[in-house]
Amino acid sequence: xxxxVIPFHTLGAEERVHTKYTDRLDRLxxxxxxxxxxxxxWRIQQLKAMRRFLEDxxxxxxxxxxxxxxxxxxxxxxFEVEFxxxxxxxxxxxxxxxxxxxxxxxxxxxxxxxxYMWNEPYGVCLVMGAWNYPVMLTLSPGVGALAAGNxxxxxxxDLSPETAALFEKMSAYMDPDAxxxxxxxxxxxxxxxxxxxxxxxxxxxxxxxxxxxxxxxRYLTPIVLELGGKCPVYIDSDVxxxxxxxxxxxxxxxxxxxxxxxxxxxxxPEKIYEEFIDVSKRVVKQFYGDDPKKSxxxxxxxxxxxAKRLQNLLQGSQAVFGGDVDVETCYVSPxxxxxxxxxxxxxxxxxFGPILPVIKVRxxxxxxxxxxxxxKPLTAYVFSRDRTVIDGFIERTSSGSVCANDVLVMLTIDSxxxxxxxxxxxxxxxxxxxxxxFSNKKPVLERDFNPVGExxxxxxxxxxxxxxxxxxxxxxxxxxxxxxxxxxxxxYLIGSVAGIGATLVYQMTMS
Numbered sequence: 001x002x003x004x005v006i007p008f009h010t011l012g013a014e015e016r017v018h019t020k021y022t023d024r025l026d027r028l029x030x031x032x033x034x035x036x037x038x039x040x041x042w043r044i045q046q047l048k049a050m051r052r053f054l055e056d057x058x059x060x061x062x063x064x065x066x067x068x069x070x071x072x073x074x075x076x077x078x079f080e081v082e083f084x085x086x087x088x089x090x091x092x093x094x095x096x097x098x099x100x101x102x103x104x105x106x107x108x109x110x111x112x113x114x115x116y117m118w119n120e121p122y123g124v125c126l127v128m129g130a131w132n133y134p135v136m137l138t139l140s141p142g143v144g145a146l147a148a149g150n151x152x153x154x155x156x157x158d159l160s161p162e163t164a165a166l167f168e169k170m171s172a173y174m175d176p177d178a179x180x181x182x183x184x185x186x187x188x189x190x191x192x193x194x195x196x197x198x199x200x201x202x203x204x205x206x207x208x209x210x211x212x213x214x215x216x217x218r219y220l221t222p223i224v225l226e227l228g229g230k231c232p233v234y235i236d237s238d239v240x241x242x243x244x245x246x247x248x249x250x251x252x253x254x255x256x257x258x259x260x261x262x263x264x265x266x267x268x269p270e271k272i273y274e275e276f277i278d279v280s281k282r283v284v285k286q287f288y289g290d291d292p293k294k295s296x297x298x299x300x301x302x303x304x305x306x307a308k309r310l311q312n313l314l315q316g317s318q319a320v321f322g323g324d325v326d327v328e329t330c331y332v333s334p335x336x337x338x339x340x341x342x343x344x345x346x347x348x349x350x351x352f353g354p355i356l357p358v359i360k361v362r363x364x365x366x367x368x369x370x371x372x373x374x375x376k377p378l379t380a381y382v383f384s385r386d387r388t389v390i391d392g393f394i395e396r397t398s399s400g401s402v403c404a405n406d407v408l409v410m411l412t413i414d415s416x417x418x419x420x421x422x423x424x425x426x427x428x429x430x431x432x433x434x435x436x437x438f439s440n441k442k443p444v445l446e447r448d449f450n451p452v453g454e455x456x457x458x459x460x461x462x463x464x465x466x467x468x469x470x471x472x473x474x475x476x477x478x479x480x481x482x483x484x485x486x487x488x489x490x491x492y493l494i495g496s497v498a499g500i501g502a503t504l505v506y507q508m509t510m511s
Contacts, residue, residue, distance in 0.1 A: 019191045024180055028124045028151040031177040038121060038149045040099055044092060046146045046174055050139065051088045053173040054081050057166055061135055064162035068134065070300035075255060080135040083412075087140050090414050090431055091147045098147065098435045104443060109475040112453045114446040119439040121149035122222070123198030128189065128212065130203040131159035131302055132258040132352075137203045138167065141224075144434020150199070151178040155192060157204075158185035159302050197221055199438060203260075206350075206423055224427030224437055227420055228350050229377040230264040233407070234367045234393060235276065236384030237269045244383040244405070245279045249287065249356070251407030253334045256299035257354035261379045263407055264350060265340070265357040267367035273360050277320055277338060284321060284334050292333050293324070301330040301353060310353040313346050322354070342370050364389055368396045376400075378424040381407050400424055 036042055054061070058081050065071040065080065091098075101116035125145045129138025138156045145152045156164040167181050182192055193215035202212040203226040216223040235244055252263045268276045288295040301307040310332050311325040322335030332353050340346060340357035347357065361367045371380065380399040384390055390404045400420040403410050410416050414431030429437045447453065456475060459468035 017194045017196075019194050021182065021192055021195060025124065025153070025195055027177055028153065028180060031175075032121075032123050032151045037151055037178050040095065042175070042178075043095060043147055043149055046179065047088050047091055047095075047143065049173040049175075050143070050146070050170070051085055053170050054085055054088075054135075054139075057169065060166055061163065064166055065134065065160070067162045068131070068160040069255065069258070069302060070298075071255065072297045072299070074297075075299070079255075080133060083136045084139045084143065087143045087414060087431070087434070091143055091435070094432065095147055095435075098432060101444070107476060107478060109456065109472075110445065110447075112450055113448075114444075116444055118442045118444050119148065119435070120442045122438060122440055123150060124153065125150045125199040125201065125438060126153045126155065126192065126197045128155045128200070128202045128204070129157055130260075131157035132255060132260070134160035134163040137226075141201045141203075141429055141434060141437075144429055144436075145199075145201070145438040146179075147435050148438040150438055153180045153182060153192075153197070155182045155189060158183070158188075199223070201427075201429075201437070202226070209425070224429065225420070225425045226260070226418070226427070226429075227378065227423065227425040228260040228352070229375055229420070229424040230347070230350050231261055231377045231379050231381070231399075232367075232371050233263045233266040233381040234364060234371075234383070235266060235268050235272070236364065236382070236386060236389045237272045238385045238389070239383045239405075240385075241272065241275060241279055242283075245276065245283050247406050248381075248383070249280060249283050249334075252356050253284075253287070253298065253354050254408070256301055256332065258299070258302065258352055259408065261401075261408060261411065262352075263356065263381060264377075265347065265359060267359050267361045267370065269363060270360050273358070277336070277358065280336050281321055284336075288334060292322075293326075293331055298334065298354075301332055304328065304330055306330070306353070307332055310351070310355060313351065313353075314355065315345075317344070317346055317357075320358075342373075364392060368393065371397050376420070376422040376424055378420045379403060379410075398422075 031037065058077065061081050062073050062076040065076040099119060101118055104115045104117055106113065106115050127138065127141045127145060134157060138154055142152050142154060154167060154170070156167045158164055164183055168183060171179070171181055182188060193212065196219045198221065200212060200216050200221055200223045202209060202223065206227045206229070209225040209227045213223060213225065233248060235241075235248070248263055248266065251259070254262070288298050292298045301310065304327050307325060307327045307330045311327060314323055314325070314335070317337045318339055320336040320338050322333040324333040325331065332355070335355045337346065337355065337357045340359050342359060344357070346355070359370070361370070377399045379401045380393070380397055382390055382393040382402065382404050384404070394402050398421060401410060401416070401418065411418060416430060417428035417433040418430045419425055419428035427437055459472040
């Protein structure tokens, strides 16, 4: 009996897991197997269809996110709908370049050959979105998956129910044989993860990521995890404190603090600690007035359960401002906590809410020591005018990304890859990186029957000689530049050329 691996589609009924989604997923598998999704024309059609869907339902999405998260129109439009439309716009502009074979550098042995990277779609991909940015985190990865030529299953989060319901209308725009929207919550996700996918993309919590990762292991499915963590901020004493505080608090309180790359806590040198507290009080009042609960620009927590969790985290903390919680209406006020120790309960887990602990440190070195004692975050922030401070922060900490003198805005640049490291995630996406994320980068070497190439390669054949082995070794060597290659290999090249010349002369003579 052969030990060869049996392809999934040939498994018998007793070996294959059947779920309530199997028949619909088989339709996508057949569609991909037919080759239709590999057509660049088809990919462009699907991207344009998704764009039309978003444009047609822009207003409905803003209303839905208002109901789900009390998102103000600017956040819902720019950070969600327009964000994805811009990703689509970029993909449509560049897709013909993305799909081209990518050249690969060659050594001397392959100098007469064609060598390139072929971008091959994986197959049927599952994209699992998150509730905090329900449009962007569901559809933005899907842009890359479609651009790469895959069939795609979209699984929006049920914790944003009004928004999730709108996704079902997308089916009327997209190819029903190659795209599918699966609504529902944990039971539906659990059932879906029993199926075999060719690639899984998940955005969510670390605990959820572990569950998805374990499910993917069953079929050795490649996976991208975009998780979270406690994203730290360091504010140097040499800084424009007014501007730095505005940028920091905007990023902290946008979407009521429910942003995976949002600042989680801030390290402030003791010499400017009190000044930072005073400026923060003034800035928050400028942003949201005397009563943030009445502000149209301040959001709500996704559920009463999450609001209760945040209320519990606040126990025993010293609030400079805020600290108000209304579990019934899912309201947690913008809150600043002072004199927080790294060992306090608020520092034990990702806050994911509008609560900012402020930790007093001596200097950058102490802040870095505390950062490095924790899990690697999704991103990290530093504010300073001093180049050595910024460089030191970048070099001495590890995170998925770093932003200096602002927060969140790196997400608006589609050429910047986004992703975590270690517990904060694995894999990168956005723009071309999304296309690469959903593509099997397949190297291809094309050789022909050129007599020169065959002569150079003949030294691999038996019977072997020490001279032949040395010549073959020289041809395989990695060399820094063509000049060095010519100089170091001149004796062997001369011998090879002479041998080829003698062969040709001999053949001409015999003919």
